[in-house]
Amino acid sequence: MEDQISKILFSREELLKRIAELGEEITRDYQGKNLLVLAILKGAVPFMADLIHQIKIPLAYDFMAVSSYGASTTSSGVVRIMKDLERSVEDVHILIVEDIVDTGLTLKYLKENLTARNPESVKIVTLLDKPDRRKVDVKPDYNGFKIPDEFVVGYGLDFNEQYRNLPYIGILKPEAYQ
Ligand code: XMP
Ligand code: MG
Secondary structure: OHHHEEEEEEOHHHHHHHHHHHHHHHHHHOOOOOEEEEEEEOOOHHHHHHHHHOOOOOEEEEEEEEOOOOOOOOOOOOOOEEEOOOOOOOOOEEEEEEEEEOOOHHHHHHHHHHHOOOOOEEEEEEEEEOHHHOOOOOOOOEEEEEOOOOOEEEOOEOEOOEOOOOOOEEEEOHHHOO
């Protein structure tokens, strides 16, 4: 598995250090607010797990699943909700947790969909941002790291469901997916 990684971009230590900073900011911004941390399955799970330890106010968390790339590494632009929330969100401030913003299509759709449910607010935290690839106007409110346009895996990010268990973020060798 690890021989398919050409470069480690962020070690576990670097990830945890940045996540602690994000947690501090979020803790400050959501003081006294009813916070719902909403992780997007499956890629955001390791990030969410580490992030919530660093958010030092009461919160609830939940999950949504949307259709993703499958075996392809380029976005289809088609977003489908595979698993939805089971309760009303009218009384909560939603913080969407994503692994990566690429074209932005997924988050644009999700943000609009959630906003239509009349929550107190909707914001986005993403671990990684690939701004060069953006196709639609969507900006994360909190971002861990900006990265170049390369396919990355690990720490929740997959290729074909593999590599999610790597404890770091690495660049996948093109021969692993070409
Ligand atoms: P969009 O294009 O809608 O896509 O912003 C976001 C989703 O695309 C996946 N994605 C990646 N997954 N390595 C991955 O493992 C990558 O480099 C990558 N770029 C995009 C990811 O599922 C994300 O939620
Ligand atoms: Mg994803």
